[in-house]
Amino acid sequence: MALPVAFFGVFFAYPVAAIVARGLKADGAWQLGRLWDVVAQPDIRHVLWFTTWQALASTGLTLLIALPGAYVFARFDFPGKQPLRAVVTVPFVLPTVVVGTAFLALVGRGGLLDEWWGVRLDTTVWAILLAHVFFNYAVVVRTVGGLWAQLDPRQEEAARMLGASSLKAWRKVTLPALAPAVAAAALMVFLFTFTSFGVVQILGGPTFSTLEVEIYRQTSEIFDLATAAVLTIVQFVAVGTILAVHAWTVRRRETALRLVDASVTARRPRGAGQWALLAGVLATVVVLVLLPLAVLVQRSLDGPGFGYYRALTSSDGGTFLVPPIDAIGNSLEYAVAATAIAVLIGGLAAAALTRRDAGRLVRGFDALLMLPLGVSAVTVGFGFLIALDEPPLDLRSSWILVPLAQALVGVPFVVRTMLPVLRAVDVRLREAAAVLGASPWRVWREVDLPMVRRALLVAAGFAFAVSLGEFGATVFIARPDNPTLPVAVARLLGRAGELNYGQAMALSTILMVVCAVALLVLDRLRVADRTGEF
């Protein structure tokens, strides 16, 4: 427990506190009066209002569109199911800079909707909402679908036998079992859309702004650290509240459910209704997820031959000190380091959280571990700069900073994946081993490890994919001679000229493929007994 606490203290709480303090302190005195001044501004209130309602609307829309998907992926067997499951998760780990651009190609001017029906959504809030569905589809499919796949269908069948209509059986049996998972997924989607940055910045234009975007603008462009600090606190409180509610629903979910192996519940669809449902879901996935991704691929191939891909290997483009292709190697190295850190810290935290004597304080830490997902990357980045600048913690120009920042985002995923599995390990096994004289290390190795090994691999895979795609904090601290893939893409997009644009699309495609492969491997390793939340 000490290590995760120290890790989060030093690399999260301390830097964030430092930058917030810098903003709220003028001439050595605290300016807490600023809090109210800022919140009272009509502009800021407008931002708060927009942030909240768009998150609510996005969450509702995501549930509406993704729940049928969750059902189909959980209960139906169809060819190509596994790769498709991996692909729908790709948007979730891709940098928004890239996908926002692709999404625009779908709903924007000249996009497919435009060509077919003359409908353009690029300046409307619909573009933001749909993009949020696109990004978070997988959250619902994995969280809800994961549980749905393991609910014993015989319970519902039993209810039907006893005379309940199919609707009633579903409402009385399946829905209550599913409800906590739906609530948890909804809260996660709400959290991600409440703190949405890239999507809103790219699709929202200058008229729509979330808290997160506003924090970025105030910090990075206007340099009004005081306002940024206040907004950070506001967001912190909001996110803290969401997480507290989330933790509560999760705990409620851990009521005993009769779970069975996912492989026995799925079967081929029967009857016209089920086939129609499957077709509908597949069509949604194609339009909503595959098309934007396909646009990226298409644009990357739009040059002569594989020209853009070949150009990636030469350094005379001038944008980098190294050929852009090197970014792949850098990204992989950073992601491996970040994964190692995330698995170590997350694993230890999860282990501590499952201990029986864990007090309420420790269980509160569970929710706290999720906070980095809800704190603006620019705040963390600036915090790193001013907080970690002195020995023994002078890390500002060290390469380790990038994996550290990425690990912050990876840890919550590791904890989420490991917790349910660790909690399922029968305590009596551990006790028996201890009684028979095994050292704590040996107990862990002989009892826990064999059971959690696959969960550990899944967690590592997710941390890896998330690290690969992390952009916000990385762009702040990545060194110029080793840009990561998302950073390289952003830099290429920042210059005029066909070759630069084409290379950006080619690199994005590579990133997408790497993520998809990582996720596909991960799906092969899926834990058999209980599934994590993502």
Next chain:
Amino acid sequence: MSTTKKLAAVAVGLGLVTLSACGSSSESGSGGSESKTVTLVSHDSWVASKSVIAAFEKESGYKVRVLKSGDAGQAVNKAILTKDNPQGDVFFGVDNTLLSRALDNDLFQSYEAKGLEQVDEQYQLDEDKHRVTPIDYGDICVNYDKKYFADHKLTPPASFDDLVEPEYKNLLVTENAATSSPGLGFLLGTAAKYGDDGWQDYWKKLKANGVKVVDGWEQAYNEEFSGSAGGKKAKADRPLVVSYASSPPAEVIYGDPKPTTAPTGVATATCFRQVEFAGLLSNAKNSKGGKALIDFLITKRFQEDMPLNMFVYPVVKGAAVPAEFTQYGPPAEDPETMDPSKIAADRDQWVKSWTSLVLK
């Protein structure tokens, strides 16, 4: 609720743990006086040829390390935040729109660079104190899509006045002045042209004439502007964009295959001049190396290497400019300019008024 209390308790606990962990040993032992490495902090657009840097390293004996830190605004802000314990010795890339922010925060120390007399007078905006040295300049101008205007048999606009004419309705896309440096440059250009009282009227007309505002240059140029490579793929429909005078040469140089002539042109009387400076950071650890590096930045060798790398023009008299530049993107003859102290005094207010005028 007790949950919130609990969270607060943990947060406080975390804070205490870390404060005690980090507060203990903060004295540093980094007194390495004569370092052989000189560190340049810059924005993401910094690029220099390897051979040119290698030549400097060989002649001076210093090894150059470059830290790029985000776009221009971010880089300046970061440098200010870390000025007590800077990340490097020299900062390159503060422009005239942000110069006052840097100077007011005492980011730089005085140093009169060797060879400064070769730098054109008009760019020396801190002549008395020499806290910054001009390195390059560029012009923010409206670019136009040649094909669109040829297809529509329409003369491309040339001036600010033209842009509000009915034949150019719904054609221009620009960037948010609050968040984008070309967007701000364009606003300052109109303020310089029409004065403190007139610019708001001008923007009202521009708005009535259908100007579109997006957040950043990437979107404006790659997604909305029909003349750029990205815009063509995105089927963009705005043939006018606020970009740089050096964007047309970039379209040629990075064309694939290279076109024989630039697909875009510049509306020459819509330009605002941006000058970029470098300075020796106040608490630079290797100030000797930093000085040598600044001297180097205004040598002809470096100045002539710049245009094709960073798409800017040299400030040193007599420095050669590549043929693509003279051919496709010569600098504006009579660009709008503004004194950095005037920019500093009015920028925030202007951006605020602009925001409520144009975006609301």
